[in-house]
Amino acid sequence: MKEQSAQAPYRAHPYREVPYLLNSVPGRLHNAPLAFAHRGADPERENTMAAFRRAVDLGFRYLEIDVRTSADGVLVIFHDETLDRVTNGTGKVSDHTWEQLSRVRLTTVTAANPSDDAAPVLGEPLVRFEDALQALPETHFNVDLKDSEAVKHFAEIVDRHGAHHRVLAASFNDARRHRVGRLVARRVASSGGWVSTALMVFLGPLGGFGRLSQRLARFDCAQVPIRQTRVPIVRPKFVERCHRAGLQVHVWVIDDPAEMHRLLDMGVDGIMTDDAEALAEVMRERSVWPQTEPVEH
Known part of the structure; x- marks a missing residue:
């Protein structure tokens, strides 16, 4: 397929301008669908700097991450409540200080059959949110706030680094998103939690979007x-209703290229994936890749 200019319009109707969402403002990604690397889109090294750097090298501008609060108030990039599934540590993240967590390593099993007895291989260390924010200054972070304590630490870090245009506050819990809005010095982007989403799904077909306008x-x-x-x-009518309300629709977690194309043809505005190469290739076929800024030599 012959690639077209990344500046070519992707959709007919305008987005609500949100600095975090680069498809809503003038630039290389204007009106283009966005690609998100879910936890870095590297399942064996999820939520680590190695995964993040690989995704950025592939052309991803957006990283979806999860953050939790350590016992001493450090915001750590980690999905699970406990360390056991993917690391050599045990117990809750919130029961450990950052000094203790910094010694924890992700693990992988090298046996041909995962049920075989095999010593796990120690891999990448955990990452503080602030360190990732500083290490990847052009990257935008879609931040899932996994505990209530994370809210104040997230707001403080974003304010201190002036990163309001580079972060989106996400949470299944709508109250956390509201608290972020009250704490930050300047507005940051956010996505709706489960309550808001449920209202859109169930009230929307009944004409309830008008009553939801303020929310x-x-x-x-x-x-x-x-x-x-x-x-x-995610159906055509749901996407259409969200667009009429000025909302973008980002879908997670999609790893099948045919499904990616189907959703993009439906008009969704972003896709989150665990398969970085697959989504990169789909976006390349649609002439919106890479999504990072070109490197000047």
């Missing part, structure tokens, strides 16, 4: 799975 104005995008249990969410 919807408080966030910038719906970041949703294709379906939740047996309830379908």
